[in-house]
Amino acid sequence: MLETTKNIGKDFVLSVEGLTVSFDGFKAVNDLSFYVEENEIRVIIGPNGAGKTTVLDLICGRTAATEGSIKFKGKELTKMKEHQIVHTGVGRKFQNPSIYEDLTVFENLELSFPRGHSVFGALFFKRDKEVIEKISEIAAMIFLGDKLGMSADLLSHGQKQWLEIGMLLIQDPELLMLDEPVAGMSVSERKQTADLLHRITKDRSVLVIEHDMQFVAEIADRVTVLHQGKVLSEGSMERVQSDPKVIEVYLGH
Amino acid sequence: MNNITEFIARNRYSHMIILALLLAVVLPLSMDIFRLNLVGKYLTYAFVALGLVLCWGYGGILSLGQGVFFGLGGYCMAMFLKLEASSPENTQIQSTPGIPDFMDWNQITELPWFWEPFHSFGFTLVAVLVVPALFAFIIAVAMFKRRVGGVYFAIITQAIAAILTILIIGQQGYTGGVNGITDLRTLNGWDIRTDSAKYVLYYVNVVLLFACIFIAGFVVKSKLGRLLVAMREREDRVRFSGYDVSNFKIFVFCLAAMISAIGGAMFTLQVGFMSPSFVGIVPSIEMVIFCALGGRLSILGAVYGTLLVNFAKTSFSESFPELWLFAMGALFIGVVMAFPNGLAGIYQTYIEPRLISKKKGYEKEDPKKKDDNPALANPEEEKTHA
Numbered sequence: 083m084l085e086t087t088k089n090i091g092k093d094f095v096l097s098v099e100g101l102t103v104s105f106d107g108f109k110a111v112n113d114l115s116f117y118v119e120e121n122e123i124r125v126i127i128g129p130n131g132a133g134k135t136t137v138l139d140l141i142c143g144r145t146a147a148t149e150g151s152i153k154f155k156g157k158e159l160t161k162m163k164e165h166q167i168v169h170t171g172v173g174r175k176f177q178n179p180s181i182y183e184d185l186t187v188f189e190n191l192e193l194s195f196p197r198g199h200s201v202f203g204a205l206f207f208k209r210d211k212e213v214i215e216k217i218s219e220i221a222a223m224i225f226l227g228d229k230l231g232m233s234a235d236l237l238s239h240g241q242k243q244w245l246e247i248g249m250l251l252i253q254d255p256e257l258l259m260l261d262e263p264v265a266g267m268s269v270s271e272r273k274q275t276a277d278l279l280h281r282i283t284k285d286r287s288v289l290v291i292e293h294d295m296q297f298v299a300e301i302a303d304r305v306t307v308l309h310q311g312k313v314l315s316e317g318s319m320e321r322v323q324s325d326p327k328v329i330e331v332y333l334g335h
Numbered sequence: 336m337n338n339i340t341e342f343i344a345r346n347r348y349s350h351m352i353i354l355a356l357l358l359a360v361v362l363p364l365s366m367d368i369f370r371l372n373l374v375g376k377y378l379t380y381a382f383v384a385l386g387l388v389l390c391w392g393y394g395g396i397l398s399l400g401q402g403v404f405f406g407l408g409g410y411c412m413a414m415f416l417k418l419e420a421s422s423p424e425n426t427q428i429q430s431t432p433g434i435p436d437f438m439d440w441n442q443i444t445e446l447p448w449f450w451e452p453f454h455s456f457g458f459t460l461v462a463v464l465v466v467p468a469l470f471a472f473i474i475a476v477a478m479f480k481r482r483v484g485g486v487y488f489a490i491i492t493q494a495i496a497a498i499l500t501i502l503i504i505g506q507q508g509y510t511g512g513v514n515g516i517t518d519l520r521t522l523n524g525w526d527i528r529t530d531s532a533k534y535v536l537y538y539v540n541v542v543l544l545f546a547c548i549f550i551a552g553f554v555v556k557s558k559l560g561r562l563l564v565a566m567r568e569r570e571d572r573v574r575f576s577g578y579d580v581s582n583f584k585i586f587v588f589c590l591a592a593m594i595s596a597i598g599g600a601m602f603t604l605q606v607g608f609m610s611p612s613f614v615g616i617v618p619s620i621e622m623v624i625f626c627a628l629g630g631r632l633s634i635l636g637a638v639y640g641t642l643l644v645n646f647a648k649t650s651f652s653e654s655f656p657e658l659w660l661f662a663m664g665a666l667f668i669g670v671v672m673a674f675p676n677g678l679a680g681i682y683q684t685y686i687e688p689r690l691i692s693k694k695k696g697y698e699k700e701d702p703k704k705k706d707d708n709p710a711l712a713n714p715e716e717e718k719t720h721a
Contacts, residue, residue, distance in 0.1 A: 142575060144571070144575075163579070164574040164575060165574055165577050165578055165579045165580075168574075168575060168576065168577035169577055173575075174575050176571075176572070180569055180571065180572045181569070181572070182564065182565040182568050182569060182572070183568060184564050184565075184567075184568055185561055185564060185565060189561050192558065192561070193558070193561060193562060193565055193573070193576060194576045194577075196577065198558055199577050199578055199579075200582070201559065201582050201583055201586045204557065204558045204559040204562055204578075204583070205553075205554065205557050205558070205559045206557070207557060207558035207559075209558075249572075249576065253576065253577065
């Protein structure tokens, strides 16, 4: 909290201030404030029920905030609809791979291509060279270059996670939010994902929720620890790890 | 022979050509006009089933009130025809000549304002499309902007079908009540009751049906079609890919309503009357059954499904009238449980592969892996997108 006060006035990509959401009186997120800088990789950790996923839901508009403000590049997000938030440059990956299993890998990526988002735009959308090239490029990046024609439900769990990351990349968001990107992945898939994240996080800010501490240490610029909907601690991984409050509620377990 | 079967299975237009030949050549040549007129009537339901393929099969929006739009289209056409049949000369014996007979029986002495514009054929043609689309738009905006979906939407559409039926029956003086609008004779002076008119109307119907099939095909093959599938599966993901999901639902629901309305108007022309029994819950659900049986993901399947169920209905209900509803219910449950993609699904899984493998027995194609590299976008598809 101390750190946040001294930061006021600086240019942030994302500033969350006094954010509160209550579900029937239970405050899942309680007067939460934090700031994400440009090109920063921020990891949110915390025990189950700390409100991590709720924070992402609030930022991307899936849940409406009870109080507080979320500003992205100076624009207030709490009043916007989900698709408008996407168009301001926020991309969200869900915890369970959320892809279209009845469509092919190519079609999954194509639907995320940032063009033809209106009804008639979609009706008269042309699969032109630009689209195909972009999709091939992204597919190669997410290790699915040779699986474009495959139906997405045939992919492995890890590949589905990558596909969803790819669907975000093709939107080219300035803020990328990832909810447990390596959950359920094998060791080698995890390494590949860390490698992928390092490559894609250039020139954009990233907000990641993750439980895997080794993975967190590998990618995080800074870490925010949530506990009961509030910030318990914030700072570099070493600092957070040595914070006695954090050790008590989380890492010590 | 191998070549023919192979052609049928491989060419994307061959199925359409077969249906066109069946409807435009085989049936007219093999049936008398009474039976053909019956087929024409069934085909008007196929419009509704086609609309359901789009909004239910692809979009996942189950509407149990499509009869409403079929009925609105049909009533618009019936109002025009009725006004033409109620010229002052034809209605001299009424206490108020020049208005439809049922109005006269209900002591109405002046043509209601909303009947007035239906003197014009041009207005009527526009109204057939616009009135149902507008009504669908109002329902869709009210529901989808509030994110009402699934079962709730189905129940509401059903309630609307019930309400509209009650309204039509209750407002006898304005709508013809439970009998509907009957005794329709001429269209701009052309007698629609003659055999030759029935032939012409049958062909008009077939042509319009194919126009709708092409429109539906275009929608399904466009990115919008893939979006509908995506929305059906993961609405949230589509939203977080930057789409306003409700707009797409509104669009497809209105399109389905318009297509159904064309069917309704053609029904009135071919059958010669329109009544509330084609608006309510029972016909609306029957149309869902036609669509489900034919295959809710298959545009042509919906047409075959409609024809087959109706043929079965006619022949079966002639001999066992009280058993027919049970038989249709059982058929519906059976098909949905065993073959969720209906007849088209059976054809695609069991028959089509055989047509292909006759020549190349060893090549067993996995239907999921079809279209192996869309990146090398097939040029044919590009043309349809243009």
